[in-house]
Amino acid sequence: MTKKMIVFTGGGTAGHVTPNIAIMNELDQAKWDIQYIGSHKGIEKELIEKINVPYHSISSGKLRRYIDMENVKDVFRVMKGVGDARRILKKLKPALVFSKGGFVTVPVIMAAKSLNIPVFIHESDLTPGLANKIAQRFATKIFTSFDEAAKYFPADKVTVVGSPIRKELLQGRAQVGLNWLHFYDTLPVLTIMGGSLGARRINEAVREALPELTKKFQIVHLCGKGNVDESLKDVRGYKQLEYVHDELSDVLAATDYVITRGGSNAIFEFLALHKPMLIIPLSKAQSRGDQILNAASFKKKGFSLVLEEEQLTKETLMEHIQQLQKGALTMKQTMREATKTDAISTLVREIEAIK
Structure with a gap:
C-alpha cells in the first residue's frame, strides 16, 4: 500500500502543538507518512523531535497587532518562510496540510495554497487568533472548538468539532x-x-x-x-x-x-x-x-x-x-x-x- 503524506504545522506555544500530536497518534501509521513544519527555534521543534516525527524548519516572523518597526522586518521573514515552505512541500508532495495556528503556520498555508495542496485548520479559541484570521482565506476546511467561533469563518468551510483531546x-x-x-x-x-x-x-x-x-x-x-x-x-x-x-x-x-x-x-x-x-x-x-x-x-x-x-x-x-x-x-x-x-x-x- 502506498502511504499518503500529511504535513502538520503549528507553533509558538505548546497549545498549538499538543493537539497536532493528539491527532498524529490516532492516524494509521501504515497509511500515513507524517511530517511537521515549524520554526527554527520554537517550542514546536522540541516537542516534535521528542516523538521522532521528521521536522522541517522555516523562517517565520511574529504577527503583531500593534505598530512596531520589527513588523517591517517580519514581512520579509514571512516572505522567506513562504519560499522555504514551498520548497519543502514541493519535495514532500503531501495530500494535506493540517494547521493548529501560531505565526509559523501562515507561510506554510500560503505555500500550500499556491501548490493546490488542501489545507485544514483548527481554531481552539472562541475568537480566532491573527494567524487563523489570515489563513482562513487559503483554507479548504476550518474546524473550531467553540460553537461561538464558527461565526468568524466562512459558513461553507467551517465545522464545530470541539478540541482534539489526547486519548x-x-x-x-x-x-x-x-x-x-x-x-x-x-x-x-x-x-x-x-x-x-x-x-x-x-x-x-x-x-x-x-x-x-x-x-x-x-x-x-x-x-x-x-x-x-x-x-x-x-x-x-x-x-x-x-x-x-x-x-x-x-x-x-x-x-x-x-x-x-x-x-x-x-x-x-x-x-x-x-x-x-x-x-x-x-x-x-x-x-x-x-x-x-x-x-x-x-x-x-x-x-x-x-x-x-x-x-x-x-x-x-x-x-x-x-x-x-x-x-x-x-x-x-x-x-x-x-x-x-x-x-x-x-x-x-x-x-x-x-x-
Whole structure:
C-alpha cells in the first residue's frame, strides 16, 4: 500500500502543538507518512523531535497587532518562510496540510495554497487568533472548538468539532495517581495548573491559603519551572511540581477539582474528564483576552466557575473553591451531557477522506 503524506504545522506555544500530536497518534501509521513544519527555534521543534516525527524548519516572523518597526522586518521573514515552505512541500508532495495556528503556520498555508495542496485548520479559541484570521482565506476546511467561533469563518468551510483531546488522558488510573503523589483517599484532591510557565498570582494566592486548603484537600500544585517553594516542601498534603508528563493522566484521574488558566486545550480536556473547574484566565494585560472569552463561555454553559485574576485574593479563592464544591455534582452532570467532546474521531475521519 502506498502511504499518503500529511504535513502538520503549528507553533509558538505548546497549545498549538499538543493537539497536532493528539491527532498524529490516532492516524494509521501504515497509511500515513507524517511530517511537521515549524520554526527554527520554537517550542514546536522540541516537542516534535521528542516523538521522532521528521521536522522541517522555516523562517517565520511574529504577527503583531500593534505598530512596531520589527513588523517591517517580519514581512520579509514571512516572505522567506513562504519560499522555504514551498520548497519543502514541493519535495514532500503531501495530500494535506493540517494547521493548529501560531505565526509559523501562515507561510506554510500560503505555500500550500499556491501548490493546490488542501489545507485544514483548527481554531481552539472562541475568537480566532491573527494567524487563523489570515489563513482562513487559503483554507479548504476550518474546524473550531467553540460553537461561538464558527461565526468568524466562512459558513461553507467551517465545522464545530470541539478540541482534539489526547486519548491517553482519558485512560488514567486514580489509585496509581494517588500512590504516585503519596496521597490517600481520605480527602479530595485539588489540582492547580497555571500553564507551562506557571502563574505567579495563582501560586501566591494558593500558598497564602495553604493552611486552610490543606484542612479540606490534598493539593497538587503544578507551579511552573523554577517556581517550587522549598520552604513548603514538607507541608503535609501539598505536592509541588514544576510540571507532570507521563504521570499526568493518572494524576488527573485522582483529581476531584481543578483550578486552571483559560487555555482552550486545557479546559476542553477537563470537560472531557468531567472535572469541576475554577478558571482564572489570563488578564487582558497579559494576552489578547481569548482566555477571558473562553472562560465566560464555559461558565455560561455550566462547565466551570470563573474568577478574574484582578479579583484574586486568598479570600476570593477560598470563596470560589467552596462554591465549586457545592456545585460539583450539577457541573459534572452538565459536562456529561455536553456534545462535541470527541473531536479526534471527527478530524481523523475528515483527514482519511482526503484523496
